[in-house]
Amino acid sequence: MPAFLARLAAILVAACLLFTSQTLTTPDRAAAADPGYLMVHFTGEGSTNQQMYLSHSTDGLHWNDLNGGGMVLRSTVGTKGVRDPAFVRSPAGDKYWIIATDLCISCGQNWDTAQNNGSRNLVVWESSDLVTWSKPWLLNVAGAIPDGRNAWAPEAIWDPETNDYVLYWATNATLDGVLKHRIYYARTSDFRTITTPQLYIDRPGDQGIIDTQIIEVPSGVGNYRYVRASGDGQITLEGSNSILGTWTRLGDLSGIGLTGSQVEGPMWMKFNNSNQWALYLDQYASSGGYMPVLTTDPSNPAAYQKQASSSYNMGGTKKRHGWILNLTAAEESRVLARWPNTAINRLQSYNYQDRYVRHTNFDVRIDPNVSPADDARFRLRTGLAGDGTVSFESVNFPGYFLRHSNYDFQLVYNDGTAQFAEDASFRQVAGLADSSWSSFQSYNHPDRYIRHYAYYLKLDPITTTTGRSDATFNVTS
Structure with a gap:
């Protein structure tokens, strides 16, 4: 009897450990000495809201607006408005870029014009320290695409196979008689010149796709080196072991009640010192701004969990489609010194x-x-x-x-x-x-x-x- 009880106790302990490992908890707030996170984003429509804003978080879930909630960079080129920004950090950490959509809704453009006769350019800034930025320049990415009518939601990821960046974005164009948004890509090393754009992602029929963002996943997590999330009527997840290789559809987030009719602008973030990720989603349909869903495996749609609204705080400004950078201690020190909430x-x-x-x-x-x-x-x-x-x-x-x-x-x-x-x-x-x-x-x-x-x-x-x-x-x- 004692031996049976001992075996039973061991089984119960193992079961509890297994259950605990499968339960996703909200990460504890980072210690004050730990570096935090930097989000670049825009805040809404109009010429001042469609500029670059920064927010900082110590734990990845509670955000504080930098610069008193004011813009930190303003586009003076193209449409003079910017949306959908992304950070790019060089592998050596000695150079940074912000790439963004050249678009200003409600300040000279409406959505029909933006989709069918919009800017074919991206807006680019460059920095060597994350705080002093160059003047912006325009990078024409869609001009060489037949019937390319715009260039939206750019992203870039370093490709170690070729030692350059894969730059990708959505363009509305006619292909095989169908006009819709597809994802195109080109290679670049400096965000001033690019290779000839190529088709990257296309969906069947008349289904368009925008807002793709790729992350690299560490070895031992899931079955794929890269996972991407895209807005294509759903928030679709796909996996691959090569950025430009074959991608496998993994599923979507409809199982937790999130579809492309409710949310857009997927934005990844990995928590420091933790095998947990947040996928931030912009609640555009309800004008609710960003909300996080958490996971321990980005490649497994069933592993994503919604969070109670009390578990996160997005700060004083509305966050629209952006990008989150995990800061080093030196980067964080420079950023917080550059953009305090000065009167x-x-x-x-x-x-x-x-x-x-x-x-x-x-x-x-x-x-x-x-x-x-x-x-x-x-x-x-x-x-x-x-x-x-x-x-x-x-x-x-x-x-x-x-x-x-x-x-x-x-x-x-x-x-x-x-x-x-x-x-x-x-x-x-x-x-x-x-x-x-x-x-x-x-x-x-x-x-x-x-x-x-x-x-x-x-x-x-x-x-x-x-x-x-x-x-x-x-x-x-």
Whole structure:
């Protein structure tokens, strides 16, 4: 009897362990010292929402908006709107790109135009540190596709078989008499030139497909090296052992009540130090933004589990189709230092108190009744040159700072050079005309101050009463 009981107890323990291994639990919040996650996304329709935004999470489920919820990059090319961004990190971690759809709905384009006569370009930014980004450029990916009418939802993945990137996206085109969205691909090493686009994924009949995202799965998890999720009427999962090889349909998420009529924009994320993944899905039909479903095996549709709304928090802004990057500690430190929730301010003139510093066509002056209002709004950042200085970054053109050149001021994109940092940095001192206000002394020309002259901003030495009044400003909300 004792031996039987011992065997029975062992069986019960084994059964409990098996059950526990099959039960998916929400990952614990990462320790404060662990690096977190960075999401790039857009937030909705309109010219300001269809730009680049960043959010940060320590655990992959609770997100905080960076930059006070404001945009971090603005497209000044193509349609001047961007959606569906993706991060690309080089294998060496020394270069980064953001690639995005060149599209601005409700600001010059509607959906019919976007699908049938839209931009054939992608918008691309490049960085060497994840915080200082190049100006955007256009990459024509669909122009060589017969009857190619647009280029949407780009993604890229490093292919170790050829030591370059497989760049893929959706294009609406006519093939074999059928007009619909299909996934095309090309190879690239620099996101400036590509090989001739080729058909990558096609669905039977008139079923279109968009929003494909591929992840590499570690050895020992499932039966495939790569898993991709796509929007094709369902959220379809497929597996392969080669990016451009044969793919096998694994199933979809209809078993947990999620179909392509409800959700889109699948976005993968692997939890750090854990064999768990989140597949974020954009609840576009209900305007609900992103929600995560969790799994321990991306290749097994039956392993996905919905999460209670109380188990995650997407932050203050709505997250639309984007991409999540697992940060290193160094990357996280740089990102959080670059985009803290710095207050938004205006600079009010001391002697023309109905006028505020504003940019117009990238020139800088003081004006009353500024429209749009964001032209007169700046974030007083920690100075690019450091040493107790401040720099003025535009709210509606992030990455652009007030900079002097030949003692004149313009709003200029930060090129990351030491000269730019010095020209765009100032010491905030007691107002020259009123100590309760502020004046701004040049970092690299300390005998000169920001002042207005004939309403335009200049960098001048101040020697007169009028000059002291012109060089005095109120930092106000």
